[in-house]
Amino acid sequence: DVKVTQSSRYLVKRTGEKVFLECVQDMDHENMFWYRQDPGLGLRLIYFSYDVKMKEKGDIPEGYSVSREKKERFSLILESASTNQTSMYLCASRDRVGEKLFFGSGTQLSVL
Amino acid sequence: AQSVTQPDIHITVSEGASLELRCNYSYGATPYLFWYVQSPGQGLQLLLKYFSGDTLVQGIKGFEAEFKRSQSSFNLRKPSVHWSDAAEYFCAVGVHNTDKLIFGTGTRLQVFP
Numbered sequence: 001d002v003k004v005t006q007s008s009r010y011l012v013k014r015t016g017e018k019v020f021l022e023c024v025q026d027m028d029h030e031n032m033f034w035y036r037q038d039p040g041l042g043l044r045l046i047y048f049s050y051d052v053k054m055k056e057k058g059d060i061p062e063g064y065s066v067s068r069e070k071k072e073r074f075s076l077i078l079e080s081a082s083t084n085q086t087s088m089y090l091c092a093s094r095d096r097v098g099e100k101l102f103f104g105s106g107t108q109l110s111v112l
Numbered sequence: 113a114q115s116v117t118q119p120d121i122h123i124t125v126s127e128g129a130s131l132e133l134r135c136n137y138s139y140g141a142t143p144y145l146f147w148y149v150q151s152p153g154q155g156l157q158l159l160l161k162y163f164s165g166d167t168l169v170q171g172i173k174g175f176e177a178e179f180k181r182s183q184s185s186f187n188l189r190k191p192s193v194h195w196s197d198a199a200e201y202f203c204a205v206g207v208h209n210t211d212k213l214i215f216g217t218g219t220r221l222q223v224f225p
Contacts, residue, residue: 031211040121042202042217050211058212090156097211098144100158 003027006091006104013111019078021107023091030096032074034058034066037088037106049074081111114139116205118216125193126224133188133219135203145186146204146213147177156202162186173197198223 007022025032031050035043035058045058047066055066063085067075074093078085088108092101117136125131137143147159160171167179177188186203200220206213 033213035215040217042118043204043215045212045214048211048213056211059214092156097206098161098163100146100161101148101156101213103155105155 004091004093004102004104006089006107008107009105011107011109013078013081013109015082015111017078017081017111019081019109019111021076021078021089021091021109023074023076023093023104024072025074025093025102026072027093027095027102028071029093029102030071031094032068033092033094033101034064034074034076035090035092036060037090043090046076081109083111085109086111114143114205114212114214116203116214116216118201118203118219120219121217122220122222124222124224127195128192131188131190131193131197131221133201133203133221135186135188135216136184137186137203137205138184139205142181143205145177145179146206147171147175147186147188148202148204148215149173149199150202150218151199159188159201193221193223195223195225197221 004025033048034046049055049068065077091104094101115138145162148156150156160169162169162179200218202218203216
Protein backbone atom coordinates (compact mmCIF):
# COMPACT_ATOMS: atom_id res chain seq x y z
CA ASP A 1 0.00 0.00 0.00
CA VAL A 2 1.10 3.57 -0.59
CA LYS A 3 2.89 5.18 2.27
CA VAL A 4 3.19 8.92 2.81
CA THR A 5 5.49 9.70 5.69
CA GLN A 6 5.75 13.02 7.45
CA SER A 7 8.93 13.34 9.45
CA SER A 8 7.42 14.70 12.68
CA ARG A 9 4.08 14.12 14.36
CA TYR A 10 4.48 17.06 16.75
CA LEU A 11 6.76 20.06 16.43
CA VAL A 12 7.23 23.09 18.66
CA LYS A 13 9.11 26.10 17.31
CA ARG A 14 9.69 29.69 18.30
CA THR A 15 8.55 32.78 16.42
CA GLY A 16 11.05 33.74 13.74
CA GLU A 17 12.59 30.31 13.37
CA LYS A 18 12.96 28.70 9.97
CA VAL A 19 10.96 25.48 9.94
CA PHE A 20 11.20 22.52 7.59
CA LEU A 21 8.41 19.99 7.28
CA GLU A 22 9.37 16.92 5.32
CA CYS A 23 7.17 14.53 3.40
CA VAL A 24 8.20 11.36 1.60
CA GLN A 25 6.07 9.05 -0.54
CA ASP A 26 7.11 5.61 -1.68
CA MET A 27 4.97 5.05 -4.79
CA ASP A 28 6.60 7.21 -7.44
CA HIS A 29 3.64 9.59 -7.50
CA GLU A 30 3.75 12.61 -9.78
CA ASN A 31 1.70 15.00 -7.66
CA MET A 32 2.31 16.07 -4.11
CA PHE A 33 0.42 18.55 -1.94
CA TRP A 34 0.72 20.47 1.28
CA TYR A 35 -2.44 21.45 3.15
CA ARG A 36 -3.03 22.98 6.52
CA GLN A 37 -6.03 21.97 8.57
CA ASP A 38 -7.63 24.33 11.06
CA PRO A 39 -10.90 23.88 12.98
CA GLY A 40 -13.80 25.37 11.07
CA LEU A 41 -11.66 26.08 8.02
CA GLY A 42 -11.15 22.57 6.71
CA LEU A 43 -8.13 21.80 4.55
CA ARG A 44 -6.57 24.70 2.75
CA LEU A 45 -4.08 24.18 -0.04
CA ILE A 46 -0.71 25.82 0.51
CA TYR A 47 1.35 24.53 -2.40
CA PHE A 48 1.36 21.62 -4.76
CA SER A 49 3.86 20.07 -7.11
CA TYR A 50 3.14 18.16 -10.30
CA ASP A 51 6.73 17.12 -11.01
CA VAL A 52 10.28 17.41 -9.73
CA LYS A 53 11.32 21.05 -9.36
CA MET A 54 7.82 22.14 -10.41
CA LYS A 55 5.52 23.86 -7.96
CA GLU A 56 2.40 25.93 -7.93
CA LYS A 57 0.84 28.12 -5.32
CA GLY A 58 -2.33 27.02 -3.68
CA ASP A 59 -4.80 29.29 -1.94
CA ILE A 60 -2.68 30.35 1.04
CA PRO A 61 1.00 30.37 0.02
CA GLU A 62 2.01 33.50 1.94
CA GLY A 63 4.72 32.81 4.47
CA TYR A 64 5.55 29.42 2.97
CA SER A 65 7.81 28.00 0.32
CA VAL A 66 8.37 24.47 -0.95
CA SER A 67 11.10 22.35 -2.43
CA ARG A 68 10.90 19.25 -4.58
CA GLU A 69 14.38 18.18 -5.61
CA LYS A 70 13.50 14.48 -5.81
CA LYS A 71 10.26 12.89 -6.90
CA GLU A 72 9.59 11.18 -3.59
CA ARG A 73 10.22 14.16 -1.32
CA PHE A 74 8.25 17.38 -0.93
CA SER A 75 9.34 19.84 1.73
CA LEU A 76 7.36 22.72 3.18
CA ILE A 77 9.40 25.62 4.51
CA LEU A 78 8.26 28.31 6.90
CA GLU A 79 10.84 31.04 6.29
CA SER A 80 10.12 32.85 9.56
CA ALA A 81 7.55 31.06 11.67
CA SER A 82 4.74 33.09 13.17
CA THR A 83 2.10 32.20 15.73
CA ASN A 84 -0.64 32.23 13.10
CA GLN A 85 1.11 29.32 11.41
CA THR A 86 0.29 27.08 14.36
CA SER A 87 -1.73 24.36 12.68
CA MET A 88 -1.96 20.75 11.55
CA TYR A 89 -0.03 20.28 8.31
CA LEU A 90 -1.00 17.46 5.98
CA CYS A 91 1.02 16.16 3.09
CA ALA A 92 -0.59 14.14 0.32
CA SER A 93 0.38 12.50 -2.93
CA ARG A 94 -1.38 10.95 -5.90
CA ASP A 95 -0.41 9.28 -9.10
CA ARG A 96 -2.15 11.64 -11.49
CA VAL A 97 -5.09 14.00 -11.87
CA GLY A 98 -8.37 12.37 -10.91
CA GLU A 99 -6.85 9.71 -8.72
CA LYS A 100 -7.33 9.67 -4.97
CA LEU A 101 -4.99 11.38 -2.58
CA PHE A 102 -2.94 9.43 -0.09
CA PHE A 103 -2.40 11.42 3.06
CA GLY A 104 0.31 11.39 5.66
CA SER A 105 -0.61 11.30 9.32
CA GLY A 106 0.05 15.02 9.73
CA THR A 107 2.40 17.28 11.66
CA GLN A 108 0.94 19.35 14.46
CA LEU A 109 3.06 22.48 14.51
CA SER A 110 2.97 24.88 17.43
CA VAL A 111 4.73 28.22 17.07
CA LEU A 112 5.30 29.95 20.38
CA ALA B 113 -11.89 30.31 -9.05
CA GLN B 114 -13.12 26.92 -8.00
CA SER B 115 -14.59 26.56 -4.53
CA VAL B 116 -16.40 24.03 -2.41
CA THR B 117 -19.12 24.77 0.12
CA GLN B 118 -20.25 22.43 2.84
CA PRO B 119 -23.09 24.38 4.43
CA ASP B 120 -23.52 22.16 7.48
CA ILE B 121 -20.76 22.55 10.06
CA HIS B 122 -22.17 19.99 12.48
CA ILE B 123 -24.87 17.33 12.09
CA THR B 124 -26.27 15.04 14.74
CA VAL B 125 -28.25 11.90 13.93
CA SER B 126 -29.46 8.86 15.77
CA GLU B 127 -27.96 5.49 14.99
CA GLY B 128 -29.98 3.81 12.27
CA ALA B 129 -31.28 7.06 10.84
CA SER B 130 -30.58 8.13 7.28
CA LEU B 131 -27.93 10.73 6.51
CA GLU B 132 -27.34 13.34 3.84
CA LEU B 133 -24.32 15.65 3.88
CA ARG B 134 -24.42 18.54 1.45
CA CYS B 135 -21.67 19.70 -0.87
CA ASN B 136 -21.88 22.44 -3.48
CA TYR B 137 -19.09 23.41 -5.82
CA SER B 138 -18.41 26.38 -8.02
CA TYR B 139 -16.59 25.94 -11.29
CA GLY B 140 -17.47 26.41 -14.94
CA ALA B 141 -15.93 23.25 -16.28
CA THR B 142 -16.82 19.67 -15.40
CA PRO B 143 -15.23 18.86 -12.08
CA TYR B 144 -14.20 15.64 -10.54
CA LEU B 145 -15.42 15.21 -6.99
CA PHE B 146 -14.44 13.32 -3.87
CA TRP B 147 -15.70 12.63 -0.40
CA TYR B 148 -13.15 11.92 2.32
CA VAL B 149 -13.69 10.96 5.94
CA GLN B 150 -11.44 11.74 8.89
CA SER B 151 -12.04 9.80 12.08
CA PRO B 152 -10.73 11.29 15.34
CA GLY B 153 -6.94 11.13 15.40
CA GLN B 154 -6.83 9.47 12.00
CA GLY B 155 -5.78 10.48 8.54
CA LEU B 156 -8.18 11.16 5.69
CA GLN B 157 -9.69 8.18 3.92
CA LEU B 158 -11.38 8.25 0.54
CA LEU B 159 -15.06 7.27 0.63
CA LEU B 160 -15.89 7.69 -3.05
CA LYS B 161 -15.20 9.75 -6.12
CA TYR B 162 -16.94 10.94 -9.26
CA PHE B 163 -14.89 11.35 -12.39
CA SER B 164 -17.36 10.84 -15.22
CA GLY B 165 -20.20 8.56 -16.29
CA ASP B 166 -22.92 7.39 -13.92
CA THR B 167 -23.87 10.28 -11.67
CA LEU B 168 -24.72 8.00 -8.73
CA VAL B 169 -21.52 6.77 -7.18
CA GLN B 170 -21.15 3.98 -4.65
CA GLY B 171 -18.40 4.08 -2.08
CA ILE B 172 -17.06 2.21 0.89
CA LYS B 173 -18.88 1.68 4.20
CA GLY B 174 -22.31 1.86 2.52
CA PHE B 175 -22.01 5.48 1.39
CA GLU B 176 -23.18 6.85 -1.93
CA ALA B 177 -23.19 10.26 -3.56
CA GLU B 178 -25.03 11.80 -6.48
CA PHE B 179 -23.57 14.35 -8.87
CA LYS B 180 -26.19 16.87 -9.97
CA ARG B 181 -24.76 19.23 -12.54
CA SER B 182 -27.84 21.47 -12.59
CA GLN B 183 -27.52 22.08 -8.86
CA SER B 184 -23.69 22.03 -8.73
CA SER B 185 -24.00 19.53 -5.93
CA PHE B 186 -22.44 16.27 -4.84
CA ASN B 187 -24.32 15.21 -1.71
CA LEU B 188 -23.24 12.23 0.35
CA ARG B 189 -25.88 9.81 1.62
CA LYS B 190 -26.17 6.74 3.77
CA PRO B 191 -29.48 4.96 4.43
CA SER B 192 -28.65 3.83 7.97
CA VAL B 193 -25.92 5.41 10.06
CA HIS B 194 -23.74 3.39 12.43
CA TRP B 195 -22.07 4.77 15.56
CA SER B 196 -18.70 4.21 13.90
CA ASP B 197 -19.61 6.74 11.21
CA ALA B 198 -19.04 9.58 13.67
CA ALA B 199 -16.25 11.58 12.05
CA GLU B 200 -15.54 14.65 9.98
CA TYR B 201 -16.46 14.52 6.32
CA PHE B 202 -14.81 16.56 3.60
CA CYS B 203 -15.94 17.18 0.06
CA ALA B 204 -13.22 18.02 -2.49
CA VAL B 205 -13.27 19.24 -6.08
CA GLY B 206 -10.69 19.15 -8.79
CA VAL B 207 -10.63 20.15 -12.43
CA HIS B 208 -9.71 17.78 -15.21
CA ASN B 209 -6.93 19.83 -16.77
CA THR B 210 -5.20 20.96 -13.60
CA ASP B 211 -3.58 19.36 -10.59
CA LYS B 212 -5.27 21.53 -8.02
CA LEU B 213 -7.63 19.91 -5.53
CA ILE B 214 -9.73 22.06 -3.20
CA PHE B 215 -11.44 20.87 -0.03
CA GLY B 216 -14.52 22.16 1.73
CA THR B 217 -14.57 23.21 5.35
CA GLY B 218 -15.92 19.87 6.51
CA THR B 219 -19.03 18.59 8.29
CA ARG B 220 -18.68 16.99 11.69
CA LEU B 221 -21.09 14.10 12.18
CA GLN B 222 -22.17 13.04 15.63
CA VAL B 223 -24.13 9.81 16.09
CA PHE B 224 -26.30 9.15 19.12
CA PRO B 225 -27.13 5.56 20.17
